[in-house]
Amino acid sequence: MTAADVAVVGGGFTGAGFAIHLSRLAGRPLDVAIVEPRERFGRGVAYDTEDPDHRLNAPLQIHFVYPDAPDHLPGWYAERGGPEAFDPEAMGPDGNLYPRRGEFGRYVEEQLRSHMAGNASGSTIRHIRARALAARRSAAGYRLDLSDGQALDARLVVLAAGYERPRAPPPFDGAVSGHPGFIADPWDPGRLGDIPADARILVLGMSQTASDAIAVLLRNGHTGPITAVARRGLRPRPKPETAAGLPPDIVDRIRRPVSLFTEAHGRHGTALSLLRTLRAAVRRAEAAGGDWFGPFGDLRDSVWEVWPALPLVEKRRFLRHLRVWYDVHRFQLPHQIEVRIAEAEAAGQLSFEAAFCESAARDGDALSVTLRRRGSGGRRRERFGAVVNCTGPDLRPDRSDNPFIASLASHGYAAAHPTGIGFDVDEECRALGAGGHPDPHLRIVGPLTYGAFADQQGAPFIALRLCAILPGIAAALRR
Ligand SMILES: Cc1cc2nc3c(=O)[nH]c(=O)nc-3n(C[C@H](O)[C@H](O)[C@H](O)COP(=O)(O)OP(=O)(O)OC[C@H]3O[C@@H](n4cnc5c(N)ncnc54)[C@H](O)[C@@H]3O)c2cc1C
Numbered sequence: 001m002t003a004a005d006v007a008v009v010g011g012g013f014t015g016a017g018f019a020i021h022l023s024r025l026a027g028r029p030l031d032v033a034i035v036e037p038r039e040r041f042g043r044g045v046a047y048d049t050e051d052p053d054h055r056l057n058a059p060l061q062i063h064f065v066y067p068d069a070p071d072h073l074p075g076w077y078a079e080r081g082g083p084e085a086f087d088p089e090a091m092g093p094d095g096n097l098y099p100r101r102g103e104f105g106r107y108v109e110e111q112l113r114s115h116m117a118g119n120a121s122g123s124t125i126r127h128i129r130a131r132a133l134a135a136r137r138s139a140a141g142y143r144l145d146l147s148d149g150q151a152l153d154a155r156l157v158v159l160a161a162g163y164e165r166p167r168a169p170p171p172f173d174g175a176v177s178g179h180p181g182f183i184a185d186p187w188d189p190g191r192l193g194d195i196p197a198d199a200r201i202l203v204l205g206m207s208q209t210a211s212d213a214i215a216v217l218l219r220n221g222h223t224g225p226i227t228a229v230a231r232r233g234l235r236p237r238p239k240p241e242t243a244a245g246l247p248p249d250i251v252d253r254i255r256r257p258v259s260l261f262t263e264a265h266g267r268h269g270t271a272l273s274l275l276r277t278l279r280a281a282v283r284r285a286e287a288a289g290g291d292w293f294g295p296f297g298d299l300r301d302s303v304w305e306v307w308p309a310l311p312l313v314e315k316r317r318f319l320r321h322l323r324v325w326y327d328v329h330r331f332q333l334p335h336q337i338e339v340r341i342a343e344a345e346a347a348g349q350l351s352f353e354a355a356f357c358e359s360a361a362r363d364g365d366a367l368s369v370t371l372r373r374r375g376s377g378g379r380r381r382e383r384f385g386a387v388v389n390c391t392g393p394d395l396r397p398d399r400s401d402n403p404f405i406a407s408l409a410s411h412g413y414a415a416a417h418p419t420g421i422g423f424d425v426d427e428e429c430r431a432l433g434a435g436g437h438p439d440p441h442l443r444i445v446g447p448l449t450y451g452a453f454a455d456q457q458g459a460p461f462i463a464l465r466l467c468a469i470l471p472g473i474a475a476a477l478r479r
Contacts, residue, residue, distance in 0.1 A: 002128075004033035005477060007144055007154035009132045009404060011036030012044020013105075013459055014446030015160035016112040017065055017466050019125050025474040026121035033152060035128045035144070040105070041112045045163045045393065047105030051189055052087075053215040055334035056104060057208055059096035063104055063459045065111050067251045067467055076107055092335040094239070104459075128152065134407035141441040142413075144404075156477065159408070159423075159431075159444045163393035164400055169204065171360045172387065181367050183388045186213040192388070197221055199385025202369060203228040206235045206352055208331050210390035215337045218344055224385070226350045233354025233374060234328045238338060240291035250301065250460050259302030267309065271318040274299070274306065296329050304461075307454035315419050315451075360387070395422050395450050405448075413442060417451025425452050428469050440476060443469075 006022065008015045011034040019032050034041070038048060056063055066072050074097075083090035083097060090099045116125045131147040141155040168177040168184050176182055183191045186209055195201065201217065203210050206228050214226060253260060265281065268274045281295035299306070310318070318326075333341070344350035354374035361368045366383045373379075394400070397409045397416045408414040408423075412434030417424040423444045425431055430438035445466060447456055455461040 001151045001153065002033070003031075003153040004126075005030040005154065006032045006156045006158060007132075007142070007152055008032065008034045008158045008160055009144070010034075010044070010160035010162055010446075011038065011041045011112075011127070012160065012162050012446075013042055013047065013108055014044075014162060014462050014466070015158070016042040016108050017463055018158055018160055018445060018470075020065060020112055020115045020119075021466055021470045022474060023115050023119035023121055023123040023125060025470050026123050027474060027478055029122040029124070030477060032123055032125045033128050033154070034125065035130055035132045035146060035152070037129060037131045037147070039129070040109055041127070042108030043105040045165070045187065047101045047108065049100075049105070049187065049189075050102045051212075051216060052100060053219055053337065053340075054101045054212055055090075055098045055336060056101055057098075057332055057334055058458070059092070059094075060099055060104075061096070062250050064463055065108060067255075067460075067464055070249070070251065073104075073107055076110075077103070089336050094243070094335070098334040098336065132404040134403060135411070135413060135442075137411075137413070137441075155441065156473070157442050159404075159414070159442070159448060160446050161402060161405060162447050163395065164402060166209075166389055166391055166393055167399070167401070168389060169391050171357055172204075172389065176360045176362060176367060179362050179367060181365065181384070181386045183386060186210075186388050186390045189216065192216050193220060195222070195386045196224075198224040200224050200383065201226045202357075202367075202382075202384040202387045203390055204230075204357070204387065205390035205392060206230040206233070207327070207390065207392055208236065208333060209392050210388075211236070211333050211337050211341060213388050213390050214344070214350065215340050218340055218350075223349075226344070227353060227382075228350070228390075229353050229355045229357065229371060231354065231356045231374065232324055233352065234324055235352060236331055236333050237292075237329050239332050240293050242289070242291045243293035251464065253297075253301040254304060254461070254464055259305035260298045261302035261306055264298065268306070269309075269311065269314065271310065271314045271322055275322060292329070300330055300455075303455040304453065304465075308452070312418050319419060319421070393447075395447055396420055397423060397448075408442070413439065414444060417449075419451040422448045422450040422452065425449050428472055429465070443473065445469075 008018055019034055064073055090097050092098050132144050133147055134145040135142045142157045144152040165185050172182055210228050265277045278299055282292045285295050355371045358370040358372045363383055366385050367387050368383050370379055370381045397405050414423045414431040415434050425444050426438045429443045429445050431442040431444050433439055446462055449456045
């Protein structure tokens with residue numbers, strides 16, 4: 001048995017950021033244990049990659065660990081020699097840098113390691129290289145069972161477990177899921193590399209994950225046809241050419257007493273009135289020679305206030321009807337990937353279709369899939385040498401394969417958010433368990449709080465939330 005003041009479960013961007021800021025603010029030496037099976041910190045699903053085509057989807061400047069030191073990461077990047085030294089393609093046409101995601105992971109890891117070596121509170125930050133499997137309440141807080149056989153007692157548990165690897169969606173979740181041609185994990189470079197160069201490939205999804213996989217296939221010299229399908233056929237919208245070159249100061253845009261959107265357009269209680277207001281703002285911007293990007297950015301940077309204020313029924317309505325539209329405007333592709341995809345599309349090698357997969361069956365070393373087109377309802381059966389699952393990570397606790405998440409849910413220590421996405425938490429990220437009471441011993445941070453905050457996916461939004469809640473957490477740990 002081992003013990004710590006704080007057990008952080010998950011050492012990706014969120015868990016690393018939590019430990020860094022806690023050690024700066026704690027005010028007294030704490031023992032902080034990060035439970036993380038990966039060797040490297042700060043990486044997680046998004047940044048634990050060395051693939052040269054996995055790039056940040058927004059400019060370098062808005063990816064920060066320290067919101068109050070906006071020049072820190074650009075300075076670090078420049079010190080390493082900047083794009084000229086190791087990544088000449090990093091510069092986008094808008095004059096912003098879009099470095100490889102692995103570089104950002106390296107930066108976050110370096111920051112954490114420097115705080116492990118020494119920090120303002122004299123806290124100890126250590127790595128327990130294991131998976132947390134289960135939690136039980138204890139006299140002081142919680143006792144965790146770890147995959148290395150140890151038990152870990154902690155006064156405060158911080159769940160920063162982020163995303164699950166995507167699961168096989170129907171109809172690929174049955175007998176087909178074990179077929180060698182079905183690639184459930186699109187971030188597994190080995191599996192993508194094993195696909196024969198001339199194979200006909202079906203990509204499930206059209207979002208950033210799909211674009212990542214397609215870019216890797218094309219770089220590997222894939223010559224066979226690639227078809228990407230999604231039910232509604234919606235693809236990430238390119239950033240308009242008229243959009244401002246340098247991003248505005250996102251920290252000032254988010255850290256305000258009243259959000260930008262509310263200040264300009266008042267408060268809205270329904271998803272539909274938000275949509276109408278946004279559309280009217282876009283029309284006005286376009287009439288003045290601008291584009292949708294500015295008004296949309298005002299809403300994106302106001303989600304911290306707009307989302308919690310929506311009644312539950314409206315949140316559900318948004319998730320059902322509008323989320324997919326929101327997401328294709330919210331998440332841009334890095335320009336470098338956009339170009340490669342456009343070239344393959346123009347050459348006729350790559351196509352996108354609004355369709356869904358009705359059935360799938362093993363067909364020797366290939367998979368036979370029935371595709372149903374949106375609108376016409378027309379069906380066709382095609383044989384694919386490989387099917388790559390790019391449907392994206394799942395944040396529903398009730399579908400999680402993560403035993404620790406299942407343990408928290410089954411004991412009622414943390415309850416799924418009423419939208420079904422992520423866990424329910426209060427403003428301070430305290431878990432709201434089955435009884436609805438905030439638990440001061442269990443905090444949940446990062447993407448698993450999507451239902452509560454909706455904006456906890458991008459790095460800047462996560463970092464800002466951590467910085468908002470950590471003074472209160474540090475004060476509670478001093479008591
Ligand atoms: C492919 C992809 C690309 C992205 N690109 C960008 C981008 O360009 N810019 C941006 O701002 N955001 C991007 N994002 C959003 C990104 O998720 C966040 O920026 C952030 O990385 C989330 O980090 P996290 O630590 O919360 O989660 P994760 O990255 O999922 O890390 C969670 C960690 O928890 C560990 N873990 C899980 N369960 C357990 C357990 N039971 N016990 C112990 N450890 C556990 C995992 O091993 C993992 O390391 C991207 C997301 C994805 C998926």
